[in-house]
Amino acid sequence: MKIVLASNNQGKIKEFKKLLPNDEVFAFSEILGKLEIEEDKDTFKGNAIKKAQTIYDELQKIGFGEVLVISDDSGISVPILNNAPGVYSARYAGLKASDKENNLKLIDELNKLGVDKTAAFYTACIAMVYKNEVYTVHGFMYGEVLNKELGENGFGYDPLFIPKGFSKTLGQLEFEVKQEFSHRNNALKLAKKVLDVIL
Structure with missing residues (x-):
């Protein structure tokens, strides 16, 4: 099956390719070259659908x-x-912010409250468009966020989050290890159930 990912995030693309090896x-x-899609919705679901539908069209x-x-x-x-x-995770410190800049902003916000560690959770909404029908699923991962970076693996807020x-x-x-329980993998497991029905 030809699957096109509506993302330019290299970390996500690498993760999806590992999760969908067949x-x-x-x-x-x-395929389409450079194309900017403004993520202007106020929910993960809204942004996911907008990206998938735009690329599909x-x-x-x-x-x-x-x-x-x-x-x-x-x-x-x-x-x-x-x-x-x-929903502002990728641009928390500004529109073109790097992972490092976003992490530092989150650390700064925690430090303002005098917090070393606090509850946090990841959400992933996967939107799928096939034969012009839209399907969505959500996955979650719970844990705690720290006010310091630990580790070099992964991307985004990974060095701050303890599952x-x-x-x-x-x-x-x-x-x-983390792919077994990540929010994206949890969402993908549900997405695969949807794909088993529609494909």
């Missing part, structure tokens, strides 16, 4: 044929910060 997985930019315009477009919108929410950064039941951050855990 399919032809492309990043949309490999563009692929139909060029006659790409039968394709499944998958997009995800995900982020970390910290209840003590009114669930920030939430429930672990003593190490996602930045310290190997991909093979």
Whole structure:
């Protein structure tokens, strides 16, 4: 099956390719080139649908044929910060912010409250567009966020987040370990159930 990911995030693309080893997985930019999609919805679901539908429509315009477009919108929410950064996770420190800059902003916000460690959770919404029908699923991962970075693995807020039941951050855990329970993998397991029905 040809699967096009509505993402340019190299970390996400690598993760999806590992999680879908039996399919032809492309990043949309490999086919459509540079295309900016503004993530202006106020929910993960809204942003995921917008990205997937936009890419699907563009692929139909060029006659790409039968394709499944998958997009995800995900982020970390910290209840003590009114669930920030939430849908703004990728641009918490500004529109073109790096992972490092976003991490430092979150650390700064925790330090303002005098907090070393507090509850947090990741949300991933996966949207799928196939034959112009839209399907969505959600996955979650719960744990705690720290006011310091630990580990070099992963991307995004991984060095700050300790998943429930672990003593190490996602930045310290190997991909093979965290993929078993990650929010994206939890969402993907549900997405695969949907795909088994529609494909």
